[in-house]
Amino acid sequence: MAGPTRARSAALVLGLAAAALAGCVAIPTSGPIATGSPAPVDESPPIPLAALPQQDDTPEGIVAGFFSAARAGVFDDFDVAREFLTRNADAAWDPRERLLVAASDPELSMDGDMVVAVVDLAGSVDSEGVFQEAAPGSEVTLSFGMQRNHANQWRIADLQNGIVIRDSAFDASFSPVPVYFATPDWQIAVPEVRWLPDQSALRRAVLALFDGPAPWLADGVANAAPPLGAPVEVADPGADGVVTIDLPAEAFQESWADEQRGHLQAQLEATLFTGRLRGAVSSVGLTVASSNGPVPLPVQPDEVPTLLTDPQPRSGPYAVVDGVIADVSGELAEPVADLPAVTDLAAPNHPAVSADGTLWVLLDGTRRLVLLPAGGAEPETLLEGADLLPPSVDRFGWVWTGEKDSAGLLTAVLPDGTTVPVNAPLLADRQLRSMRVSRDGARIAIASVDADGRSTIHVASIVRAADEAGEPRALGDGALTVGASLTDVTELAWSTEQALAVLGTAAGSEQRAVYLATVGGRTTLQQVVAEGTVGLAAARGNDGIYVVDTDGVLRLLRGSSWVETTSGVVDPVFPG
Template identity: 35%
Template sequence: MTARRTPAPVRTWATALVAALVTSLTLVGCVAMPTSGPVRQGDGTVPEEGRVDLLAEGPQRGATPAQIVEGFLLAGSAGFVGEFVTAREYLTGEARQSWQPRDGVVVTGSLPAPVVEEQRVTYEVPVVARIDADGRYTEAPAGAQESVTYELERTVAGEWRIATAPQGLLLAQAEFDRQFRAAPLYFLSSDAQFLVPDIRWFPALNQQTSIARALLAGPSPWLRDAVATAIPEGAQLNAQTVVIGDDGVAQVDLELASTMTLDARALMLAQLQASLGGVPGVRSVQVTADGVPIDGPATLERGGLPDGPVEMVRDGVLTTLDADGLAPVPGVAALTPGAHAPARDESGQVRVLLDASGDLVTVAREDDEPAVLLEGGPLLPPSVDRFGWAWTARPTQGLVAAREGAEPVAVTAESLDGRTVVAVRMARDATRLAVVSRGADGVSVEVYGVVRDASGTPQRVGEPVRVGATLVEAGEVVWLDESLLGVIGRSTGATAVHRVPVSGPTRALPEVPDLVAVAGGKVLYAASGDGLLHKLVGATWVAVPGAEEISDPAYPG
C-alpha cells in the first residue's frame, strides 16, 4: 500500500582512521591527501564548517589478503567523497560492478582480529545498528554479532583483490557518527493538521539531496497507512540534486507528473521546507514545480513538547505545578479513594483516570459526576489524544480506545497477539502510538502508525517499528519530543529513564533512586517511591522543593 496523497591483526577502525591522519602507513589502506591522479568532479556541496573529509589510498603492491580487506574497509569509510572509486580498486572487475556501497550500513563496535584462511578473510562483527538503503536505523540488541566474510583471488599480476564482498558498508561507531546525520522527513497527519516525522539517517555529504529524494519516495512501511503526503506520485527532482547557494537558500526544482491544487501545493511546500530546514547551512527553502515558484506554505503543527504544566496526585487532589509551587487544578473535584493515573488533553477539557476498581472514568468536575468510559479492569494507565480518545489496554487482550459519548473501540494490533501490554502513550500528533509489551522473546518497545477514519475514530494500528532494542526491561513510556521516547527500564545498569529515539541509539539518563514514574515535557520530571518529585537539570536530578507525597506526574497526552 502507499501513503495517501492529497489532489592480519587489524587495529580497531577508529584507531586506524586517527592514525592515518598523523602518519604515513607503509601498509595499505592509509588515509591521506592524494598528490596524484585524476581530478574528480564533486557535487557542488559546501562541507559543514569544521568538517574534514578523508580521501583513501588504493591497494599497495604485495599486500596480503588481510591487508587488502583492511584497506578496503578504510577506503569504504572514506568513500562518500569520490563515490567509492578508491574502494573499488580493492575489488576484482566483476565485484567492482556488483558491489553497492549505498545498499546499507552496519555500525560496528571494536573489531577483533580477522580469521584468515588462504583466500578468505572473516570478521566476527559486533553489531551496534543497521541502516538500510533508505536510511532507516535499526538498533541492535546488546551483544549482537554478525559473521562477515570476504573472498579474494589473485590478479594476472599476482596481486590479491576481493572477489566477493557484502553489499553496503561496515562503519565503526565513531566513523558513522562523523559521516551520518539524522534527518526528519515530514509527512501529513490524516487530517492534514500536523507534520509527522519519519526519521532517516543519511550521509552528511549532500544530505539535502538525500532528504528530498526520500521525501518524494514516500514514508516508511510502518507509517505508510497512517499518514498522507501532498507530493504527487511520480514527482521528480529535475536536476537530480538540491543545491544550497552561498546565501543558504536550498533550491528544489521539481518536475510533476500531475496538476496540483493550490492547497496541495501549500501542503507540499510545508513538507519540503520542514524537511530541509534542519540541514546545516540551509537558511531557507525555495521550491519550483515545472518551472513555477511555489509560495505560501500551509501552517501546520508539529508533534513536539505538549502545551501545559505538569500535574500529579497529592493527598487525593489533582494538583498542578507552576512557578508558585503546587496548587489544586481549578474546577476539578477531589478524587475518589484509590483513583490514580490521571491523563488529559492539551485543553484540559478531556480528563480521565483509573478508579479504585481499575475502570476508566472521566475526572469529576466540581459541578458534575464522573462518567464510566470503559469497565472491566484492570486497565493500563491511559493516554489522551487530540481527538479526545483515551487509549489504554487490557494487558493480555490488546489495545482499547474510549471517548465519552462513543462506543469503545478495540483497536486491532496483530503484532500484540500472545503478548502482554505493559504501557501505552500517544504522540502529540495522534498519529503514532508507543507501546511496551512482554512476550516469550522478552520486552519490546514499539511505535505504531494509527489508522483513523475521517472523523478521527481509531480503526487499527499498522505493523510497528521496534525501538530501544538494548533494553532488557521496560515499563512506563512517555514522549520527550516529536521523535524521542522516555522509557523507564534497564539496559546495562540499574533501572533508569532511557532516552529512546524512534530511529537512533538508546541512552540511559542518570539514575533516580526507587524510580516509579516519569513525565515528559519541557521539563523532565520523575517520581520516586517515597513520594518525591525530581526534575532533570542538566545531567542531574534535583528534588522539587515542596513536591512531597505525590504520585502519577503527567503532562497532557
C-alpha cells in the same frame, strides 16, 4: 507549544506548470519565494583519506583496507574502495544497500581462501537512511571470497552489498535529519528521522520526501509529493542559499490541485527550514522540466497550511495528590479547579488529560477507567477490564487503554462512552507495560514484554477514519523498534516529537535510569535514578523530565542532577 514551520509573510516557490509541458494549461509566472531563518551551520568534519591496496598485502589486510576505504567512499563515491575488488565483484557490489554500524573494529580471520569478519553490531541503516538500533550482543558475520588478480595480488571476489563503518566514523560522517510528512488533517508535521551523509544530506532529504515515508509510518500520515517516474534533480545551495528542485516533465498533472501544491510546500518548509538543515537554505525554487527549459512553479500563500512542529504541553505535570488531581509543576501541589475529588475511589492512579485540559480520566485500581467531569460532578465509569493499561488521551479526545495481557487489541473510548477496538496484532501475546500516543496523534509508542521476558518498545502509526472525529481503526502495518539497547522498561513518555524518555535499564547495567530513545535513532543515558523510582513524566525535551519514587517524592532533572520539587505525588503525567 512550538510555532509554525513557516512565516506567513513568505512562501516557497511551488506549483505546477503546463503550457510548456503538455501544451494545455497556462503557466502561472508570479509568486513569492520563501526565505528560511539563517542559523549557524556546524562545520563539516574533515574528509577521511582513502588508501589504495598495499602491494603484497594479506587477504586480511585487503579486507581491513577495504573497510577503511569504504568509510571514505561516503565522500568519493567509493572509487578507492572498488580498487580492493575484482572487476566482477566491482560490477555487482551495491555499497548503499545497507550500512552496518560497528561498535568495535571487526574481527578478521581466515577460512580457506575466505576472510570472515565478525561485526559487533551497534545498528544498521538501510538504503533510505532508516536507522535500526541493534539489540545488546548483536553480531553479524560477513564472508569475503578472495582471489588473486593478474598481478598476483589479493582482491575481494565475492562480498555482500553494503559497507561497515565504526560508530565513531558514522557519527562524524552522518547526521539525523527529520523528513516531515503531515497528519492526514494537515495540522501537524510528523517527522521521520533519516540518517544521511553530511555532504549530501540536503539533496537526500528532498529525495526521501518524494520517495515517501517508511512502511511502518505510511498508514498514519499524508504526503503531498507526487509519485515520479524519473529522478528529481536537487541543486545544492550556492552562496546565496538558494536551492532549486527540478521535477521531471511527467510530474505535471492538471489534476494536481493548488491545495496539493501548497501541502508539498509546507512539507518542504518543515524539512528544509528546521532541524539539521536549518541555516543551509535561504529559499527554495521548484521547477518542472520542459522543452523550453525549467519552468518555475509558484504557489499561492493561502494554499499553504501552517504545520506545527513538535507541539508541547503548556502546563503540567499533573498527579494524584491527597485525593485530588493537582498541578505539581511547582514546589506546592495546586489542585485543578472544577474537578471532583477522587477520595471516594478505591485506588485512584495514573491520571491522563487532553492537551487543552478539558478531558480528565484516571484508573481506579487496575480494572476501571474513570472520567472526571468538569464542574465537580461525580466520577463516571468509562470502561471496565481485567487489568487495564494506564491511559493516554490523543488530540482528538480519544482515551486509549487496553488489557496489559494483550490479545492484539487496544481500546479507544470517548467521554460519551463510545468505544472502539483498535486492531494491534503486533502486541498479541505480549504483556504491555506503558503506552503513549504522540502529541501529533499519528503515532503510538508501546513498551511490552514477550513470553521470555524480553522488553521491546514499538512505535507504530495510527490508522484513523477520514473524518474530523479521528476515530482510530488500527495500528499501521509493521512497527519501528526503538530503544533496542534497553533490557527492561518500566514507563515511557514522549519527550519531543522525535524522542521518548524511558525509565528502565540497559545492557550491562542493573541500575535503573532515564534514557532518551530517538525514534529512528540511538538510545542515550540521561541520568541514573534513585533506588525506588517507579514513575516518569516527560515533555519539552530536557527541560521537562520528572521521576517519582515509592514514597511519592517528585524530582526534576536539572542539568545532571535530580532536584526534589514536591512530595505526596502519585503517577505524574503531562497532557497527552
